[in-house]
Amino acid sequence: MKVLITSGGTTENIDKVRGITNFATGSLGKIIAEKYIEDGHFVILLAGKNAKLPDPSDNLKIISISDTQSLDENMAKYVPQVDIVIHSMAVSDYSPIYMTDFGEVATSNDLNEFLNMKNSSKKISSKSDYQVLFLKKNPKIISKIKEYNQDVILVGFKLLVGVSKKELFSVARTSLNKNKADYIFANDLEDIFDGQHIGYLVDENGEKIAHTKSEIADLIFTTTLQKLKGEANG
Amino acid sequence: MKVLITSGGTTENIDKVRGITNFATGSLGKIIAEKYIEDGHFVILLAGKNAKLPDPSDNLKIISISDTQSLDENMAKYVPQVDIVIHSMAVSDYSPIYMTDFGEVATSNDLNEFLNMKNSSKKISSKSDYQVLFLKKNPKIISKIKEYNQDVILVGFKLLVGVSKKELFSVARTSLNKNKADYIFANDLEDIFDGQHIGYLVDENGEKIAHTKSEIADLIFTTTLQKLKGEANG
Numbered sequence: 001m002k003v004l005i006t007s008g009g010t011t012e013n014i015d016k017v018r019g020i021t022n023f024a025t026g027s028l029g030k031i032i033a034e035k036y037i038e039d040g041h042f043v044i045l046l047a048g049k050n051a052k053l054p055d056p057s058d059n060l061k062i063i064s065i066s067d068t069q070s071l072d073e074n075m076a077k078y079v080p081q082v083d084i085v086i087h088s089m090a091v092s093d094y095s096p097i098y099m100t101d102f103g104e105v106a107t108s109n110d111l112n113e114f115l116n117m118k119n120s121s122k123k124i125s126s127k128s129d130y131q132v133l134f135l136k137k138n139p140k141i142i143s144k145i146k147e148y149n150q151d152v153i154l155v156g157f158k159l160l161v162g163v164s165k166k167e168l169f170s171v172a173r174t175s176l177n178k179n180k181a182d183y184i185f186a187n188d189l190e191d192i193f194d195g196q197h198i199g200y201l202v203d204e205n206g207e208k209i210a211h212t213k214s215e216i217a218d219l220i221f222t223t224t225l226q227k228l229k230g231e232a233n234g
Numbered sequence: 235m236k237v238l239i240t241s242g243g244t245t246e247n248i249d250k251v252r253g254i255t256n257f258a259t260g261s262l263g264k265i266i267a268e269k270y271i272e273d274g275h276f277v278i279l280l281a282g283k284n285a286k287l288p289d290p291s292d293n294l295k296i297i298s299i300s301d302t303q304s305l306d307e308n309m310a311k312y313v314p315q316v317d318i319v320i321h322s323m324a325v326s327d328y329s330p331i332y333m334t335d336f337g338e339v340a341t342s343n344d345l346n347e348f349l350n351m352k353n354s355s356k357k358i359s360s361k362s363d364y365q366v367l368f369l370k371k372n373p374k375i376i377s378k379i380k381e382y383n384q385d386v387i388l389v390g391f392k393l394l395v396g397v398s399k400k401e402l403f404s405v406a407r408t409s410l411n412k413n414k415a416d417y418i419f420a421n422d423l424e425d426i427f428d429g430q431h432i433g434y435l436v437d438e439n440g441e442k443i444a445h446t447k448s449e450i451a452d453l454i455f456t457t458t459l460q461k462l463k464g465e466a467n468g
Contacts, residue, residue, distance in 0.1 A: 092252070121395075131328055
């Protein structure tokens with residue numbers, strides 16, 4: 001089988017020296033990738049800049065991802081080539097449009113003007129006491145995956161912070177339906193510390209719990225391969 | 235001698251899952267640290283989260299730095315203990331205050347209200363097409379170093395992007411005077427690529443050029459030790 005895995009986080013540049021980054025170490029994506037590689041499958045790993053990486057292998061191709069656009073371009077290219085997509089990367093919801101002094105914004109008659117502006121300097125000045133950054137929503141990459149390849153088995157990820165299990169499952173099922181995912185791995189940042197990583201593999205019928213990154217990798221590995229076998233036989 | 239070196243970049247959290255980060259690999263700080271360690275000096279390295287690090291050594295203490303506040307706290311603690319400070323870290327000029335929907339900002343009568351707000355949710359919602367992030371200026375850490383220890387030899391760094399040599403030197407000399415630095419290492423991002431890293435060690439009397447990270451480390455190492463010897467004899 002060929003498996004595409006995304007890991008780590010994206011970074012959206014504000015200017016040449018700074019950007020907005022999504023915190024993610026890539027640890028989980030690394031362990032999941034190793035699981036498939038050990039079993040003889042070929043893995044394409046789209047990894048954020050500071051993501052932890054598996055050791056080199058003939059069964060592993062690593063592609064470095066900067067921002068959401070670079071992720072999308074590589075998804076469009078590689079998703080049609082694979083059987084399974086495991087999209088664990090923390091993707092920026094918003095990208096910077098324009099950053100300026102607070103004074104310029106406070107005295108404007110129509111803030112809409114800033115939504116079409118661009119910073120011309122390569123390093124934005126840092127003189128005023130307050131600044132304002134305008135951001136626009138990025139396209140949701142997960143929603144494009146089944147458009148790129150309708151036959152692929154898709155595992156999406158949903159990370160929330162400090163919510164109830166009920167809300168976590170509800171958000172996961174909404175994502176499942178909206179993005180035509182086969183599974184959503186749903187987890188809460190407050191359940192991840194030390195060696196523990198509690199999370200739930202959610203599908204239409206229910207949810208399965210895992211307690212560590214290694215258990216998560218096992219669960220996703222086993223479930224996706226069974227699903228693929230089922231579809232081949234069905 | 236005891237030397238404090240800062241390297242890598244700071245990250246200012248927007249919420250629990252994302253932040254504004256300054257791009258810096260820590261490569262130069264690593265090489266400078268190795269130079270002093272090899273010559274038998276003791277190095278305290280304040281390093282950003284993803285900074286490249288020297289190999290462990292009895293002559294090296296590494297402290298992990300998250301944001302500007304953590305940098306300042308550690309500067310206040312360690313600067314009084316050292317003879318030389320080499321402040322090569324890329325420090326965030328601004329920290330997030332409040333992030334919200336564009337609509338909420340566009341309909342406000344007084345934007346000043348947002349400068350005192352705080353996001354209550356741990357992960358900011360991502361529903362609206364545009365968002366606005368308000369930021370406040372951080373204290374300039376470099377300006378505090380001589381307050382923490384007036385006898386220290388201070389090397390500051392100034393990175394600009396796509397400016398003339400004249401402007402680069404002018405900005406460096408302004409920083410020299412304002413921060414009571416002994417030297418400013420001035421460089422332009424557009425002069426850093428592949429194995430090349432052109433930059434200038436600027437003081438009141440002139441500037442000395444270096445062409446690679448290794449030359450920069452040599453130049454800073456030699457110059458600071460001579461300066462210290464001169465002061466001891468003078």
